[in-house]
Amino acid sequence: xxxxxxxxxxxxRWRNGWMRAAPLALYALPxxxxxxxxxxxxxxxDAWRALAADxxxxxxxxxxxxxxxxxxxxxxxxxxxxxxxxxxxxxxxWLSRALAPMLALPHAxxxxxxxxxxxxxxxxxxxxxxxxxxxxxxxxxTVNDPQxxxxxxxxxxxxxxxxxxxxxALLNRPDVAASVRAWLGSGATLGYSRSxxxxxxLWPLLLPRLGWPLxxxxxxxxxxxxxALLVGxxxxxxxxxxxxxxxxxxxxxxxxEGAAAATLLGAVLLAATLVLAAAYRPAQRAxxxxxxxxxRRPAPRLGAALGRALLGGLLGLYAAVALVLLAxxxxxxWTFPSLLPQLWAGEAWLQxxxxxxxxxVSAGLAAFAALASLGLVLCWFEAxxxxxxxxxxxLVLAPLVVPGLLLMAGLYNLALRLALDGTxxxxxxxxxxxxxxxxxxxxxxxxxxxxxxxxxxxxxxGRSRWAFWWRVKAPLLAAPLAAALAVGFAVSVAQYLPTxxxxxxxxxTVTTEAVTLASGGQRHTAAAFAVLQALLPAIGFALAxxxxxxxxxxxx
Amino acid sequence: MTLQLDNVxxxxxxxxxxxxxxxxxxxxxxxxxxxxxxxxxxxLLAWVAGTLEPPFEARGALRLDDADLSVRPxxxxxxxxxxxxxxxxxxxxxxxxxxxxxPAGDRNERVRAAEAALAEAGLTGFGPRLPGSLxxxxxSRVSLLRALLAAPAxxxxxxxxxxxxxxxxxxxxxxxxxxxxTRRVPTLLVTHDEADVPPRAQVIRLxxx
Numbered sequence: 001x002x003x004x005x006x007x008x009x010x011x012x013r014w015r016n017g018w019m020r021a022a023p024l025a026l027y028a029l030p031x032x033x034x035x036x037x038x039x040x041x042x043x044x045x046d047a048w049r050a051l052a053a054d055x056x057x058x059x060x061x062x063x064x065x066x067x068x069x070x071x072x073x074x075x076x077x078x079x080x081x082x083x084x085x086x087x088x089x090x091x092x093x094w095l096s097r098a099l100a101p102m103l104a105l106p107h108a109x110x111x112x113x114x115x116x117x118x119x120x121x122x123x124x125x126x127x128x129x130x131x132x133x134x135x136x137x138x139x140x141x142t143v144n145d146p147q148x149x150x151x152x153x154x155x156x157x158x159x160x161x162x163x164x165x166x167x168x169a170l171l172n173r174p175d176v177a178a179s180v181r182a183w184l185g186s187g188a189t190l191g192y193s194r195s196x197x198x199x200x201x202l203w204p205l206l207l208p209r210l211g212w213p214l215x216x217x218x219x220x221x222x223x224x225x226x227x228a229l230l231v232g233x234x235x236x237x238x239x240x241x242x243x244x245x246x247x248x249x250x251x252x253x254x255x256x257e258g259a260a261a262a263t264l265l266g267a268v269l270l271a272a273t274l275v276l277a278a279a280y281r282p283a284q285r286a287x288x289x290x291x292x293x294x295x296r297r298p299a300p301r302l303g304a305a306l307g308r309a310l311l312g313g314l315l316g317l318y319a320a321v322a323l324v325l326l327a328x329x330x331x332x333x334w335t336f337p338s339l340l341p342q343l344w345a346g347e348a349w350l351q352x353x354x355x356x357x358x359x360x361v362s363a364g365l366a367a368f369a370a371l372a373s374l375g376l377v378l379c380w381f382e383a384x385x386x387x388x389x390x391x392x393x394x395l396v397l398a399p400l401v402v403p404g405l406l407l408m409a410g411l412y413n414l415a416l417r418l419a420l421d422g423t424x425x426x427x428x429x430x431x432x433x434x435x436x437x438x439x440x441x442x443x444x445x446x447x448x449x450x451x452x453x454x455x456x457x458x459x460x461x462g463r464s465r466w467a468f469w470w471r472v473k474a475p476l477l478a479a480p481l482a483a484a485l486a487v488g489f490a491v492s493v494a495q496y497l498p499t500x501x502x503x504x505x506x507x508x509t510v511t512t513e514a515v516t517l518a519s520g521g522q523r524h525t526a527a528a529f530a531v532l533q534a535l536l537p538a539i540g541f542a543l544a545x546x547x548x549x550x551x552x553x554x555x556x
Numbered sequence: 557m558t559l560q561l562d563n564v565x566x567x568x569x570x571x572x573x574x575x576x577x578x579x580x581x582x583x584x585x586x587x588x589x590x591x592x593x594x595x596x597x598x599x600l601l602a603w604v605a606g607t608l609e610p611p612f613e614a615r616g617a618l619r620l621d622d623a624d625l626s627v628r629p630x631x632x633x634x635x636x637x638x639x640x641x642x643x644x645x646x647x648x649x650x651x652x653x654x655x656x657x658x659p660a661g662d663r664n665e666r667v668r669a670a671e672a673a674l675a676e677a678g679l680t681g682f683g684p685r686l687p688g689s690l691x692x693x694x695x696s697r698v699s700l701l702r703a704l705l706a707a708p709a710x711x712x713x714x715x716x717x718x719x720x721x722x723x724x725x726x727x728x729x730x731x732x733x734x735x736x737x738t739r740r741v742p743t744l745l746v747t748h749d750e751a752d753v754p755p756r757a758q759v760i761r762l763x764x765x
Contacts, residue, residue, distance in 0.1 A: 009629060453639050456607045459630040460637040461657040461706040473654060475647050555646040555688060 008534075019383035023376040027436055028395050034410030035402065041413060042263040047256035051264070054257075063121075064239040067148040068222035071155035075178035076166035076210075078156070078310055079163040084198035085307025087171065088184070095311055096168050100545075102161040102318050104537040105492035108511055109530035110153045111230045112518045113321030116143040116328050116527065118150070121336050123324055129337030132542040137336050143231050151232040155221045155420075166213040170206065175443070191296045195303050204284050212393075215273060216400040218445060222272075223265050223403035226496035226515045239265055243405050247412075248500075260407040269403060309428030325534070328527035348528040355513065358529075362493055362509040363536060366422075369431035370422060370540075374481070376432075378447075380440075381470075386448040399434050402406060408501040415502050422504035430498045439488040446480035476555075479548040486544035492536030510536065557621050558582055559590070559604075559635075559710040559742040564616030566599050567609070573599055575615075579760060581710070581742035586733065588745045588753040591762030597746045600762075601712050604744060605637055606630035620709050636708035636741075640715040642699035644687035650674070650698050651683035657706040673701045693724045700732055704739060711736060711743045717752055729754070 042048075086092050086387075117123045120137035128134070143150045147477060170176055180202060187197030228238045236242070237458060239261055247257020332345030352359075389396075411430055412421060420426030450473065458468035474481065499512050508516075510533040518526035559581040566574040573596025581587045590702045602608040604618060607630060612706060618626040620731055625633050644653050654670035674682055677697045696716075703711060715723045716732065733754045736743050745752065 012629075418748075451643070453641070453643055454645070456605065456630065457637055457639070457643045458645075458656070460605060460633070460635060460708075461702070462629060462631055462634065462658065462659070471648075472645050476645070551647075555686065 004448060005020075014033040019379040023380045023436075027433060028392075029375055030411070030414060030433065031395065031398050031407070032089065032454045034407055034414050035398075036410070037413040038259060038406045038410030039263060041256055042259035044256040044260065046253065047260040048305045050253070050257045051260045054242070056242060057239070060236045060239040060242050061264070061268070063148045063233055063236070064222055064265065065272070067155060067238065068218055069151045069272070071152045071159060071221050072214065072218045074152075074156045075159035075163050076214065078160050079167055080198075080203060081303075082164060082307055082310050083167050083171070084195045085303050086311060087180075087198070088194060089307075089330070090524060091308065091311060096172075097163070098315055098318075099165045099168065100541055102314070103165055103536070104490055104534065104541050105322070106490070106511065106530075106533045106537065107154075107158050107224075108226050108227070108230065108496065108515050108518075109325060110158050110318075110321055111227050112523075112526055112530045114154055114157060114175050114317075115143045115231055116324045116523065117320055118153075122337075123320070126337050126339050134337055140454060140548045144234050146235070148233050148238070151228055151238070154227055154231050155224070157314075158227075159221065160314060163210065163213055163217060166210055169445075170209055176206075193297070193474070201391045204287050204291070208280070212397055212401070216397070217501070218272065219225040219269050219401045219403055222269050223262070223405050225405065226511070230515060230518050240403075244497075246404065247409050250386065259406075259409050262403060262409055266403045266406050269401075311379070322534070325527045325530050328524055330525075331524050348524040351525050352528045352532065355508070358508045358510060358513055359532060359536075361424075361507050362511070362532075365428055365431050365499075365509065366489045366492035366536065366540075368428045369435040369492040370439065370485045372428070372432040373436035374443070375487050376436060376442055376486055377440045377484075381443070381447045385387050389444060389448065396437050399437050404497050408497045411498070412454040412501045421502060422506045424507065426502045427499065427507055430502045431495060434498055435488040435491045436493060438491045439484045442487040443480055443484040446477055451476060479544075479551045482547035486540035489540040491537045493533060557709045558741065559744065560617075560619040561604070562617040562619070564600065564603065564614065564618075566596055566603060566614045568599070568612050573608060575760065579758065581744060581758075583740035583742055584737045586736070586743045586745055586754050586757035588747060588764060590747060590750070590753070590759060592748065595762035597762055598714060601714055601744065601746045605635055605712055606633055611643045634707070634709040636703035636706060636711040638699060638703055638711065638713050638716045640718045642687070642695040644695055644699055644702070646687050647685060648662075648684050648687075650679070650687065650690070653687065653698060653702050654705055657702045659707065670705065673705055674698075678702055679755070681715045692720055693728060694718075696720065696724075696728050697731065700735065702742070704735065708741060710742045710744070713743060713747075715747055715752075716747075718747075718749065725751075 082095065086095055115122070118140075119125075119142060120140045122142075125134065125138055125140065132138070169470070171180060183201055184194055184197050187201060188194070192200065215305075223240045225240050228241045232238050232241065237245075243258045243261035243265065244258075246254045246261060249255060249258065290334045327341075329348045330344050330346065331341045332343035332347070336342035336344075409428075415421040415426045415430070420429065454472060454476075455465075455468055458472055459465065463471075493509070494511055495509075496511050496515055499507060499509050503512075510529050514526050514529035514533050517529060561577060561579045564574060564577045565572060573594075577600070579587055589600060599608060599612055599614075601615075602612075603614045606625075606628070608614055616626070617624065620634070625635070635696045643658065644650075648656065651667070652669055654673065658669060671680075671683060674680060677700075679694060679697060679701075681691070682694065682698070687698070690698065713732075717728055720728055729752060733743075745757070747753065750761050756762055
């Protein structure tokens with residue numbers, strides 16, 4: 001007895017072989033090598049001694065851990081509250097629709113915009129000035145505050161839409177949606193309100209399925225550099241910034257110290273993850289015991305109001321950030337406490353026009369990274385059964401959950417060995433590596449659930465696999481393909497660390513320019529670059545939405 | 557052409573679903589394979605089509621006249637497939653679906669052949685329409701026409717009428733089997749519904765393994 005297809009004909013085996021090997025060789029292998037190189041660089045006793053002797057270390061580590069845990073916790077709590085109180089209501093569709101533009105706004109642009117709102121001479125202070133009688137900016141430490149509150153607030157603002165998007169994607173899966181509907185119905189017949197069913201039954205069951213996004217959020221907030229430079233504490237900064245400064249230093253010993261700090265962050269992340277994972281089971285048991293007390297309360301009005309207020313606050317915040325970025329990029333003279341600028345000007349945009357190459361590099365890199373990662377992901381999907389995805393998921397998600405600094409330090413070492421540092425090719429390749437996980441996650445549900453009977457039908461009609469792929473599969477999946485490309489494009493545009501590390505300062509993008517200018521206090525030009533930074537992905541998402549609408553109009 | 561199955565055995569995880577099945581389907585004739593869910597009838601059909609995948613294992617010979625098909629990939633077997641869903645490509649018009657199936661050649665001739673087939677099935681003028689705008693019966697007929705325009709040497713039907721309502725089901729059965737008899741296509745039908753089996757068909761009943 002032989003396997004029915006046992007890998008197919010030699011030609012099929014050869015094709016599947018290289019289509020599986022390409023993503024492994026160009027994506028998985030470099031990632032693993034980079035991690036090994038980064039850890040090797042950090043394996044230097046002197047570097048660890050120097051790090052331990054750094055008087056900034058305890059406070060910097062505390063700031064990193066505190067801002068990461070508090071922001072992730074708050075973002076998770078807000079996600080649970082929003083879903084529990086809005087799921088099934090008329091506002092749910094609003095929430096789902098609003099997530100894409102919120103996600104499209106890059107972190108740095110959001111941080112610059114939020115800083116323009118809350119800084120002492122910002123919009124909020126100007127709004128309060130007539131009431132408080134201020135004639136000069138108040139003595140607020142809302143941005144770059146030593147406690148890291150500003151950084152925490154920015155992280156919550158950006159992590160919340162990401163977690164919500166993951167929750168909405170989970171709840172929109174047909175199998176999950178059907179179960180949730182059934183459980184909510186059963187809960188209602190037993191006399192529980194919808195939010196009570198969410199808190200008592202659904203979240204204890206569904207929360208573990210948000211584990212990967214939660215880990216990604218925790219890893220990001222613990223090791224983020226650009227946001228910490230923009231709105232984080234300065235003296236001492238977070239440990240990620242200390243690691244970054246070390247890795248960027250000309251002195252090799254400081255590089256090793258930076259690598260040690262990045263490794264320490266990785267170890268802290270691992271420890272935090274293990275503690276949280278170990279604590280989850282007992283917490284879940286306690287949660288369920290409390291949930292089985294049998295008390296029925298009427299649907300809490302306060303809860304529904306809280307859901308609406310959270311949604312309104314989130315939408316309002318993003319709208320305000322977008323508006324203030326746009327307005328600030330045209331400001332000429334704007335003295336405090338005037339609510340509107342005295343003079344509008346286009347100087348910031350003239351400066352932007354002078355650096356057209358920056359826009360070209362950003363868009364070119366992003367287009368390449370999105371297309372290359374799509375190509376690699378499609379190779380994988382076309383040459384493997386869906387059941388293999390679960391096995392490679394840890395590798396796919398590695399760039400999201402391994403501290404970015406550690407990965408970049410290793411990739412920089414690898415690029416040095418391959419003479420790719422400071423080259424456009426090296427930069428394009430590393431942007432592809434960080435973009436691929438998002439393209440994979442964005443495309444997998446649609447690609448993997450495509451009805452294989454279409455393929456069999458087309459082949460049984462005597463057509464080649466290529467004809468089927470080109471004439472049937474790709475057109476039918478045009479909308480998810482366009483969406484995955486837009487996601488990849490947006491992710492690449494927003495990259496800061498890879499561009500700085502691998503580009504070795506030779507290539508500037510809208511993101512590196514925005515962060516550099518904002519850190520240097522050039523707010524109006526930084527705002528113009530932040531607008532561009534937001535505009536590029538917005539164009540990508542608008543194109544993807546157009547493809548989706550066209551597709552729906554044609555085939556329903 | 558005659559479709560011949562010799563000593564076909566299909567197993568999954570060591571459990572034999574079908575053991576040493578042999579059958580011959582003459583041109584224009586129908587072999588109906590019946591049995592409960594899990595008896596292996598769909599696996600048999602997948603093996604004949606060339607789509608059976610691990611963990612299923614199969615042994616046996618599949619011949620079309622003298623040609624051994626079991627070693628050929630699906631696109632070279634010349635065996636058409638019809639499922640319970642019509643699986644018309646929703647982004648292509650009816651004409652586009654039919655042209656996809658027709659062998660390469662002069663475009664005008666291919667369009668004429670597709671339109672003639674539509675006319676024969678009472679669907680004149682339906683070429684420019686998208687499948688989404690057709691009724692269930694019309695879609696089923698287009699799906700059958702598409703399969704036949706690829707000039708298959710044999711046809712496999714996997715519960716092809718099960719999703720149609722009762723009145724339409726009867727109408728489609730008559731249309732399908734009359735068309736297949738006229739074109740002398742040997743047909744393997746998998747069904748659990750006795751009413752789907754045409755009067756002169758051979759019947760093989762599989763038992764639950």
